[in-house]
Amino acid sequence: MPLVLLLLFGFAISTEVNDVKVVAVVERHTDDTRQLLEKFRVNSYFTFKGTVPFNEVEPLLRAGKADAALVLKYDGDRLCHQIIVDASNTNTAQTSTAYIEGVLRGDSEMPVITNTLYNPQLKSAYNFVPGIMGMIFILICAMMTSVSIVSEKETGSMDLLLVSPVRPRTIIFGKLVPYFLLSCIILVLMLLLSYTVLGLPFSSSVFNVIWVTILYILLALSLGLLISTLVDNQVAALLVSGVLLMLPVIMLSGMIFPIDNMPVVLQWFSGVIPARWYISAMRTLMIQQLPVSYVLTEITVLAGMAFAVMMLAIGKFNAKH
């Protein structure tokens, strides 16, 4: 399942604008307008839907049959243009406008060259893969651990283990190790997929990626353990790990929505979400491929959290039994 998720979302979650449906309103056809429209026809970012009369533009945009309309008219001898764009999605609208203006201006007289660092093809997967990894490990480690321990509590086999001469600490490690190994296998598979199918840049920084991820897995496992000491039945464990872990991870970790766009209070709140730190570390290590020294804050926070949660969970577990 995690692999399917990674593939599905690695490809499908994307904010690229790569197919703008354009219609044109042309007042008077001349060589210039024909040349311009030809540029839109051959550009792979646009689907040119033909020319329409002006009063049809709004109905077309409203029904979603077109994303933008280009109005070309003559003011005396000068060719003027107006771009009418469906702005209901503001990002798509701004990007489409920029594309259209780029085509109109032509490249030759452009006094500014723009490049994008780290991601020359502007692939969205670069931004989302770290986020998806952050989500999947919380999902698998925390949820599965808590549910499995609580189910032992429910069936009563936990009491059996506790009265046996095995020490509680050993029981906990016995429960955690299989999930840890499982997570490591998933990690390897996910990295293989990211570097081959999704085409992330590969370099020696992969070792940093691995050990930071292992730290994160440990944190997720101890979170699962902590949840299992707090609740008594499987449904509660699922709901707690689902609502308290999943939702914040998707919403507040910066996986999809940038943290610096949030109000300050929520930005502080996002500081307690482990995935926030993990995702930001992963972006630096995996995509920008910078050395570990750039993510020291993130790693310290993650390690601190892992230690605190682990101690808390073991303490709680011992106190109870």
Added chain:
Amino acid sequence: MNIRTLGILLRKEILLMKRNPFIPRIIIAMPLLVMLVLPLVVNLDVKNVGIAIVDNDRTELSRRIASDMSASEALSVKAIGFSYEDALSLVENGKADAIVVIPADYSKKLSIGGEVPRLEVDANGVNATKGMIGANYAAQSAIATLKKWMGEQAGVEIDAYGGSVVNLFNPTLDFRNYMIPALMVVLIIIICGFLPALNLVSEKETGTIEAMNVSPVGKFTFVLSKLIPYWIVGILVITVGMLIGWLVYGLVPAGNIVSIYLAAILFSLVMSGLGVAIANSSSTILQSIFVMFAFIMVFQLMGGLFTPVSSMPEWAQMVTYAIPPRYFIEIMRSVYLKGATVQDLWVQYLALSAFAIFLCGVAAKTYRKRS
């Protein structure tokens, strides 16, 4: 089907809902939480693009480019330096998002004429959208400054070019307006999907369903009695959502409210049908929650809620045709922002109805009276 039996069963369901303190609370609390907190979070606006300027020219023009950028609303100049390495390390540390390089002797070459020297903008592309839009902002700002400067040099007012942009349907370019209608969809997905599943499975676990199985109540009547209450809940939830949208964010649908309600009714049928179908095929609450979670995840991430469907690759777009929220989200956004009518969106309404009929059929079919 017996109307009287249905009436009695419905009364039983409503009584049960009232008795359970959890359900009325969730119907009020969830919309409040989702509608008040999430719009603050779900914001893909690109603002505060940090710029590091590498000024190798050091003339009046280069200083003007820099000051115009820091005056621009979307850009904030973090540093003006003389070496590319310094600027790059700011980007690496996440302190700046883009580097603007002004080459040496830039304004001299520009005033000589001939080949136009070029500015360079390097944006951090880890987040593709932000990189692209940020670079574009910086480029536009620089171009505007250049145009003005060249005009002043030549002593004439040069009109940049005769172009203008109209942002239809969302003139203030507020991303929130785009998300709020879709968040109401999330509400219905969660509430109308989870509650019927939990309700039915808990009947299974407590064993009250056995009593129902031995009674002469028909299959359809029973399933309908499970579906109709969530219909009403769905309408309630969407009303609360629209009220919050209006009172807190001042967002009212540009189109007809009736078309929103029509879509909401169809969609809550789809979701509760799905919930009941899942509950029928699972024997424990745990199992049904797990399956529901999986559905909701896919619905939220693939339904075009956060990232537009049109940005997905071809095959993924094909997959979204099988995802009912996709249609409801399209309807909500079109009606709210563009004022679209049922005639404009008949395909979406048709698809939703088909899903509703299909899933309710599945729900009725999979419910078996077992001894």
